[in-house]
Amino acid sequence: MTEEQFSEFFSTYGVGALILFMVFIIGNLAWQSKAGKFGTFVLFLGLAVGFLGFIAKYVIQWYLENHM
Secondary structure, X not given: OOHHHHHHHHHXXXXXXXXXXXXXXXXXXXXXXXXXXXXXXXXXXXXXXXXXXXXXXXXXXXXXXXXO
16 A cells, blocks of 8 residues: 555545544533533534535545546
8 A cells, every 4th residue: 555545545534534533522522511402503513514624625626636
């Protein structure tokens, strides 16, 4: 496995696994702090914005590679 393949694999799946772990952490944080429905929504909204940025990077990269 080359260094490029190694970094591509872990930047995709490693960050994806980290995002899933953060979902667990934020859910646990919301539950322990008794944040309520709105507080939990705000916590997960902040996580979702970061997650959408991660997905947008790959969509934009795919678009530029296939249409340029």
